[in-house]
Amino acid sequence: MAVTVSLVALFGLVLIFLLRSKSLSYGAAFIAAAFGFFLASTGAAGPINQLTHAVIDAIPNL
Numbered sequence: 001m002a003v004t005v006s007l008v009a010l011f012g013l014v015l016i017f018l019l020r021s022k023s024l025s026y027g028a029a030f031i032a033a034a035f036g037f038f039l040a041s042t043g044a045a046g047p048i049n050q051l052t053h054a055v056i057d058a059i060p061n062l
Contacts, residue, residue, distance in 0.1 A: 008042055011035035
């Protein structure tokens, strides 16, 4: 668990740096995918899913 959380933090920082520098490449896509993969395996996955569902439910159907 500790390794997963530290990898999430590392990939998150690298992803923020890549997005702020507008570096769009295959490396950025890999970092974003790895960040999502490791984030999904932490305890934050449940609240993120609940937040996403709440936002989608709050948007009225068009």
